[in-house]
Amino acid sequence: MKFSVCIKQVPDVSAPISIKDGTLTQDSDRMVLDAYSASAVEEALVLIDKHGGEVQVVLVGPEKAKETIRKALAMGAASGVHIVVDDVSGLDSGAYAEILAAWHKKSDYDIILTGKQSQDTDAGLTGGMLAWKLELPYAANAVGLTYDNEGGKLTVTRQGDSGQEMIELTSPCLVTCSNDMNEPRIPSLKGIMQSKRKKVETLQLGDLGLDPDTLSSKTSKTKGQGYKEVPGREPGKKLEGDPEELVTELVGLLENEAKVL
Amino acid sequence: MSKILVHIATSEGKIKRSSLEVMSYCKTLADKNSMTLEAVVLDPDPAKYTDQLNTYGPDKVYQVKHPIFKNHLNAAVIEALSKVIDQSGPRLCAFASTESAKEVIGALAARHDAAAIPDVAGFTINNGSVDAERPVMAAKVLSKTSSSSELVLVSVRSGSYDLAENPGNAETVAVDFDFDESGLRAVLKEVLSSAGDKVDLSEAEVVVAAGRGIKDENGRKLVEELAETLGAAIGASRAVTESGLFPATLQIGQTGKVVSPQLYFAIGISGAIQHVAGMANSKVIVAINKDPDAPIFQYATYGLVGDLFKILPPLTEELRKIKGA
Numbered sequence: 001m002k003f004s005v006c007i008k009q010v011p012d013v014s015a016p017i018s019i020k021d022g023t024l025t026q027d028s029d030r031m032v033l034d035a036y037s038a039s040a041v042e043e044a045l046v047l048i049d050k051h052g053g054e055v056q057v058v059l060v061g062p063e064k065a066k067e068t069i070r071k072a073l074a075m076g077a078a079s080g081v082h083i084v085v086d087d088v089s090g091l092d093s094g095a096y097a098e099i100l101a102a103w104h105k106k107s108d109y110d111i112i113l114t115g116k117q118s119q120d121t122d123a124g125l126t127g128g129m130l131a132w133k134l135e136l137p138y139a140a141n142a143v144g145l146t147y148d149n150e151g152g153k154l155t156v157t158r159q160g161d162s163g164q165e166m167i168e169l170t171s172p173c174l175v176t177c178s179n180d181m182n183e184p185r186i187p188s189l190k191g192i193m194q195s196k197r198k199k200v201e202t203l204q205l206g207d208l209g210l211d212p213d214t215l216s217s218k219t220s221k222t223k224g225q226g227y228k229e230v231p232g233r234e235p236g237k238k239l240e241g242d243p244e245e246l247v248t249e250l251v252g253l254l255e256n257e258a259k260v261l
Numbered sequence: 262m263s264k265i266l267v268h269i270a271t272s273e274g275k276i277k278r279s280s281l282e283v284m285s286y287c288k289t290l291a292d293k294n295s296m297t298l299e300a301v302v303l304d305p306d307p308a309k310y311t312d313q314l315n316t317y318g319p320d321k322v323y324q325v326k327h328p329i330f331k332n333h334l335n336a337a338v339i340e341a342l343s344k345v346i347d348q349s350g351p352r353l354c355a356f357a358s359t360e361s362a363k364e365v366i367g368a369l370a371a372r373h374d375a376a377a378i379p380d381v382a383g384f385t386i387n388n389g390s391v392d393a394e395r396p397v398m399a400a401k402v403l404s405k406t407s408s409s410s411e412l413v414l415v416s417v418r419s420g421s422y423d424l425a426e427n428p429g430n431a432e433t434v435a436v437d438f439d440f441d442e443s444g445l446r447a448v449l450k451e452v453l454s455s456a457g458d459k460v461d462l463s464e465a466e467v468v469v470a471a472g473r474g475i476k477d478e479n480g481r482k483l484v485e486e487l488a489e490t491l492g493a494a495i496g497a498s499r500a501v502t503e504s505g506l507f508p509a510t511l512q513i514g515q516t517g518k519v520v521s522p523q524l525y526f527a528i529g530i531s532g533a534i535q536h537v538a539g540m541a542n543s544k545v546i547v548a549i550n551k552d553p554d555a556p557i558f559q560y561a562t563y564g565l566v567g568d569l570f571k572i573l574p575p576l577t578e579e580l581r582k583i584k585g586a
């Protein structure tokens with residue numbers, strides 16, 4: 001069974017952010033492996049441990065993103081593919097899906113995993129777009145995966161609006177993964193050493209018959225127009241005291257001030 | 262600019278409030294821009310929603326009737342919506358940002374070569390461009406995103422718009438829809454629902470949410486009693502869905518659901534950005550936490566510093582008196 005796991009490099013969202021004239025700046029320029037992508041890698045590794053097979057990771061991003069591929073290799077992926085795009089600022093999920101589709105059309109896989117969304121943009125589009133472009137059956141927001149060796153079927157438990165749905169997919173297929181699915185492993189020292197010797201294939205957009213200008217001007221159908229602050233909340237009241245006092249005070253406020261009871 | 266098409270999400274025989282919020286806003290938008298407002302319902306019995314829909318003033322309602330829509334199967338939803346999109350030819354197609362919508366919107370956009378702007382906190386139409394604002398970076402900032410594509414799909418976070426009735430009398434169109442499941446390489450095997458699914462969290466007026474501070478079964482019981490007294494839906498932080506104290510369906514936040522109730526209780530929740538991403542739009546936030554420096558207090562309308570095990574019993578009792586009266 002061959003897994004192809006799409007992984008994204010994202011800024012560390014926990015670093016402090018500021019906005020000036022619509023432009024976002026972060027205190028740290030630390031880039032990390034997207035948490036949802038990491039869960040996808042973890043899940044693939046768990047499944048090949050059980051059923052045999054191989055995990056390849058694919059990333060679209062600048063030169064610097066190679067460190068994120070190494071991270072996935074250190075977790076245990078066998079090889080990486082780096083599709084180099086120096087300037088990703090004009091690309092949206094539609095463009096990433098187009099690039100990933102071009103790569104997968106030339107490559108060979110049984111199951112594609114992506115994150116259900118990415119940690120920085122929360123778009124949640126790439127997986128569904130990619131599945132459509134490759135004409136694959138898919139399920140989104142997976143919280144569990146089991147594989148049946150005999151029939152080549154993958155059973156996905158996905159978190160729906162209420163309750164969970166179990167969907168059986170026939171490979172080749174695509175699944176988008178929630179980070180509720182597992183706890184991604186921390187690479188061991190041995191894993192890190194081994195990752196240095198693993199193969200990372202590097203491609204340019206031209207190798208896939210794609211052109212950077214078309215991808216940002218046409219394929220990306222949405223345009224970022226800058227950032228703004230989230231409207232702040234009115235400062236609230238902090239109540240301290242013994243429990244009975246707190247309760248009396250709170251209930252009074254809910255009844256008479258907030259009028260929500 | 263001609264038409265806005267709104268997808269109507271239903272659950273348990275009712276239209277979801279989040280879809281009605283989208284309808285309410287799209288009606289205003291359509292009137293302002295001289296556009297037609299259309300709605301589409303996929304359901305085993307779509308006609309039963311027409312009266313309720315008419316309260317929100319669509320000009321036309323597409324009804325796609327098929328037993329398969331009892332459950333959510335993405336291939337069927339995509340096929341049906343595509344058909345209606347082709348028939349209607351909207352400029353904008355709007356969804357409430359439910360899990361089911363999230364699952365199909367990317368594939369639909371790819372199929373129609375359309376733009377998709379998911380999970381927006383607000384949007385408008387200006388001179389042929391759809392301009393939206395959406396939370397990014399774990400909802401720490403809003404990104405302004407726009408598109409001038411011929412077809413734009415947007416999904417809207419619940420609670421972004423108020424309900425506004427606008428009675429009308431829509432033309433209804435029954436859409437022919439045959440769907441052959443046999444060739445599908447995706448089969449819905451089972452729907453597992455848990456006790457917490459009875460109250461729809463993302464629509465609830467009052468939410469009582471539990472965090473790691475509740476520790477164990479005892480804490481869970483206290484939270485359940487408070488919720489019951491208030492007729493509230495129960496929500497949870499990731500820490501307690503992970504530990505299994507509450508089912509994953511109840512998770513609120515970046516990975517979980519977005520809620521926007523009138524009243525939100527955060528009980529033993531620290532207020533990590535990923536949790537706040539799902540609840541910051543609540544009207545009144547009450548936080549109970551023993552750590553006076555917990556970040557949740559930055560968002561709380563009323564913050565109670567103290568031990569939840571000591572505060573919840575008298576709180577539930579006091580509220581029971583009021584509610585019982």
Ligand SMILES: Cc1cc2nc3c(=O)[nH]c(=O)nc-3n(C[C@H](O)[C@H](O)[C@H](O)COP(=O)(O)OP(=O)(O)OC[C@H]3O[C@@H](n4cnc5c(N)ncnc54)[C@H](O)[C@@H]3O)c2cc1C
Nearest residue numbers: 472473474498499514515516517529530531535536551569
């Ligand atoms: C990509 C990503 C997505 C995520 N998505 C989500 C999401 O959707 N939803 C979500 O919730 N989290 C999410 N998280 C996890 C999030 O970062 C936090 O780890 C989580 O919200 C913490 O849950 P908590 O507040 O219950 O626990 P903690 O942070 O451990 O806080 C427990 C709190 O309880 C208080 N407490 C303890 N005992 C008592 C007592 N007796 N009385 C009163 N107070 C007490 C403590 O002071 C503390 O503040 C996500 C993380 C990542 C990386």
Ligand SMILES: Nc1ncnc2c1ncn2[C@@H]1O[C@H](COP(=O)(O)O)[C@@H](O)[C@H]1O
Nearest residue numbers: 006007060114115117118123124125126
């Ligand atoms: N540049 C990229 N390279 C590889 N995979 C990506 C890239 N962008 C998005 N993905 C995958 O698609 C998922 C969802 O991304 P998005 O649709 O942008 O929220 C991510 O979690 C990744 O698995």
